[in-house]
Amino acid sequence: MAPSLHIKPxxxxxxxxxxxxxxxxxxxxxxxxxxxxxxxxxIAQNExxxxxKKFSRYRDDNIIYRINHSAGRPLEVDxxxxxxxxxxxxxxxxxxxxxxxxSGVLRRVWQFDGGDNVPQPAQVAAVQExxxxxxxxxxxxxxxxPEGFEIDLGGICKEYAVDRSAMLLAAQTDVSFxxxxxxxxxxxxxxxxxxxxxxxxxxxxxxxxxxxxxQPSAAAGNFELCRGGVATSGDARRxxxxxxxxxxxxxxPLTGWPVRNAPRSVTVVANTCxxxxxxxxxxxxxxxxxxxxxxxxxVQHWVLRD
Amino acid sequence: xxxxxxxxxxxxxxxxxxxxxLGSVSAPGYGAASNDWEIDSSVLYYAEDGRVSAIEPVVRxxxxxxxxxxLTFRLVVDSLTGSSANGAIATTAAxxxxxxxxxxxxxxxxxxxxLDPSFHDTRVAVNGEWEKPLxxxxxxIFGANLSKEYDYTSLGxxxxxxxxxxxxxxxxxxxxxxxxxxxxxxxxxxDGLTAMPTTTTFTKASVGDSDNKTVVDVLLGITxxxxxxxxxxxNYTYGQDDGYLTDPYKILSVVTDAGTAxxxxxxxxxxxxxxxxxxxxxxxxxxxxxEQDVVNFSYRYYWDDWGITSHTFDARYRYELGGGHxxxxxxxxxxxxxxxxxxxxxxxxxxxxxxxxDYRLGDLSxxxxxxxxxxxxxxxxxxxxxxxxxxQQSRGSGATFPDVDAMxxxxxxxxxx
Numbered sequence: 001m002a003p004s005l006h007i008k009p010x011x012x013x014x015x016x017x018x019x020x021x022x023x024x025x026x027x028x029x030x031x032x033x034x035x036x037x038x039x040x041x042x043i044a045q046n047e048x049x050x051x052x053k054k055f056s057r058y059r060d061d062n063i064i065y066r067i068n069h070s071a072g073r074p075l076e077v078d079x080x081x082x083x084x085x086x087x088x089x090x091x092x093x094x095x096x097x098x099x100x101x102x103s104g105v106l107r108r109v110w111q112f113d114g115g116d117n118v119p120q121p122a123q124v125a126a127v128q129e130x131x132x133x134x135x136x137x138x139x140x141x142x143x144x145x146p147e148g149f150e151i152d153l154g155g156i157c158k159e160y161a162v163d164r165s166a167m168l169l170a171a172q173t174d175v176s177f178x179x180x181x182x183x184x185x186x187x188x189x190x191x192x193x194x195x196x197x198x199x200x201x202x203x204x205x206x207x208x209x210x211x212x213x214x215q216p217s218a219a220a221g222n223f224e225l226c227r228g229g230v231a232t233s234g235d236a237r238r239x240x241x242x243x244x245x246x247x248x249x250x251x252x253p254l255t256g257w258p259v260r261n262a263p264r265s266v267t268v269v270a271n272t273c274x275x276x277x278x279x280x281x282x283x284x285x286x287x288x289x290x291x292x293x294x295x296x297x298x299v300q301h302w303v304l305r306d
Numbered sequence: 307x308x309x310x311x312x313x314x315x316x317x318x319x320x321x322x323x324x325x326x327x328l329g330s331v332s333a334p335g336y337g338a339a340s341n342d343w344e345i346d347s348s349v350l351y352y353a354e355d356g357r358v359s360a361i362e363p364v365v366r367x368x369x370x371x372x373x374x375x376x377l378t379f380r381l382v383v384d385s386l387t388g389s390s391a392n393g394a395i396a397t398t399a400a401x402x403x404x405x406x407x408x409x410x411x412x413x414x415x416x417x418x419x420x421l422d423p424s425f426h427d428t429r430v431a432v433n434g435e436w437e438k439p440l441x442x443x444x445x446x447i448f449g450a451n452l453s454k455e456y457d458y459t460s461l462g463x464x465x466x467x468x469x470x471x472x473x474x475x476x477x478x479x480x481x482x483x484x485x486x487x488x489x490x491x492x493x494x495x496x497d498g499l500t501a502m503p504t505t506t507t508f509t510k511a512s513v514g515d516s517d518n519k520t521v522v523d524v525l526l527g528i529t530x531x532x533x534x535x536x537x538x539x540x541n542y543t544y545g546q547d548d549g550y551l552t553d554p555y556k557i558l559s560v561v562t563d564a565g566t567a568x569x570x571x572x573x574x575x576x577x578x579x580x581x582x583x584x585x586x587x588x589x590x591x592x593x594x595x596x597e598q599d600v601v602n603f604s605y606r607y608y609w610d611d612w613g614i615t616s617h618t619f620d621a622r623y624r625y626e627l628g629g630g631h632x633x634x635x636x637x638x639x640x641x642x643x644x645x646x647x648x649x650x651x652x653x654x655x656x657x658x659x660x661x662x663x664d665y666r667l668g669d670l671s672x673x674x675x676x677x678x679x680x681x682x683x684x685x686x687x688x689x690x691x692x693x694x695x696x697x698q699q700s701r702g703s704g705a706t707f708p709d710v711d712a713m714x715x716x717x718x719x720x721x722x723x
Contacts, residue, residue, distance in 0.1 A: 078374075079370075274327065279317070
């Protein structure tokens with residue numbers, strides 16, 4: 001067991017806690033078998049670490065680094081990266097270009113630190129030249145990014161890690177478990193009590209991205225998650241305020257500018273955490289239409305606005 | 307974003323896409339994985355006009371066993387039949403030779419290049435290779451091979467290291483391989499430059515049942531990305547062979563005088579090559595991609611201490627037809643200067659220390675033209691066929707061995723699972 005993994009007993013369950021992908025992570029196992037809980041938590045931790053190492057844009061020794069430094073040359077990617085690129089491409093199409101993994105370069109001109117440093121239109125236009133999935137040549141397994149382009153899988157990685165960890169645990173055990181990586185969740189099945197896992201959905205402005213399990217009083221509301229994934233988009237601290245206009249951190253890749261009237265946060269429940277994450281992101285990008293969009297998707301959801 | 311009209315289909319296709327994403331990949335070491343096997347299978351048919359023909363099925367399987375780590379196994383079966391030139395020259399009368407076993411003879415008609423018809427052999431070769439990242443930007447490829455036919459066994463191992471520099475724009479490669487071969491010819495190893503009996507009454511002088519040779523090869527290479535669409539490779543290889551390097555089945559004709567084709571009293575001598583060979587080659591290749599098509603051009607310059615030098619020019623153009631189909635025409639031109647000890651025939655009384663009449667060591671040129679057609683049958687499989695014609699011609703003035711024409715047909719099927 002890695003020293004960074006802490007196993008704690010809970011109310012009729014065991015939990016494993018570790019840190020990964022810049023978030024507090026926990027795995028709750030509905031069992032009284034401590035050894036089993038340790039083993040499963042370890043598997044989840046390893047998988048989260050593997051995915052972080054492989055897809056983090058802060059490292060210089062992984063496929064993302066090689067892709068972002070390929071200087072316009074074609075690069076052959078492995079099966080897992082190819083699957084994620086196929087998925088990102090699918091999301092790009094169904095969102096008509098609003099979900100775009102090449103749009104990370106916009107952070108060069110937009111820094112959402114609560115200040116008033118809104119970029120000039122010319123700056124935004126210049127960085128717009130360096131994004132656009134339609135300009136990427138993706139023919140599995142070869143990816144060719146134009147020079148100056150970058151991809152960032154941060155928008156799907158954490159939810160993907162949740163689902164991948166869940167798959168690995170489900171292959172090892174029949175017991176019910178809940179995976180929570182910084183607020184992105186997955187529950188495998190109802191607990192022994194036939195109840196689901198009680199999830200607290202909190203208001204933005206309180207502690208960020210950590211669902212308080214089994215402490216309903218601190219949350220805006222609870223719900224019972226028997227099976228499926230939960231993901232949340234939005235964080236109130238990231239914005240710019242200038243001349244009385246609040247610019248949310250949800251950027252529209254097609255214009256380079258923030259989406260107008262984006263909600264403070266959107267939480268979605270879906271079959272998997274990855275799907276929930278995409279739906280919550282797409283909803284945020286809808287701005288005023290977030291609620292209408294989610295209403296049409298037949299998923300349990302919460303939209304919080306100022 | 308106009309999602310409102312398509313709201314329901316978004317969720318539907320998203321659910322399916324997510325299921326595909328999560329179902330398609332498995333981390334290494336955890337349960338069944340998809341697409342970590344790559345299988346290549348092919349059958350090649352080679353036929354020389356009136357001489358040797360061969361069928362060669364090949365199967366290669368490559369498995370991903372870790373991050374950038376692969377194991378490859380390859381099995382080749384070569385089945386050859388037909389006749390091969392024995393090194394003797396055509397004369398105005400019929401000629402009789404003994405087969406390698408010494409138990410039988412074969413006769414060649416007048417004015418016909420003698421061919422030994424007992425060329426019938428099956429060779430099986432297996433090799434395995436392990437490719438593994440050793441450190442950041444450094445990978446190693448380690449291989450072993452074994453090849454067996456009824457009169458020849460070869461065992462070898464190799465190690466190659468490849469370093470990436472310069473944001474992987476430059477790769478430096480170095481490799482070493484070692485092979486140990488044993489030849490156990492039918493009828494034993496003939497004593498070089500002694501007589502080949504022309505009847506079964508006499509047996510050839512033999513120096514033993516079998517003999518060995520060792521082959522060492524060293525490779526140094528650089529691959530450099532030149533531009534967005536261009537790549538070049540430069541290799542230098544050094545090789546050294548030691549041991550029994552002679553072909554035990556080949557002979558030379560001995561004539562009475564330089565100007566005639568009248569055979570001497572001892573008309574045929576077994577060939578004898580030196581027992582060491584130092585080889586060098588310099589190789590340059592360029593690959594360039596156009597919009598979709600790719601051109602591949604290479605040049606190789608070879609020289610050794612047997613006096614052979616050669617130039618090889620090879621060009622291929624991959625022409626994308628669209629829809630996953632492609633055509634690849636191929637042209638190759640090979641030019642060789644003979645070995646110092648190559649002789650078309652020997653003159654009685656003037657027998658050198660080393661001599662061979664194997665036309666493949668002589669002054670020659672080979673021209674090859676070919677066409678390959680390939681198609682992507684699915685995301686995970688590809689099929690291709692190719693046909694090539696080769697013409698090998700002896701060069702130089704004076705009497706030479708006749709041209710050899712050959713053709714190659716090959717079908718290939720590759721898939722991932």
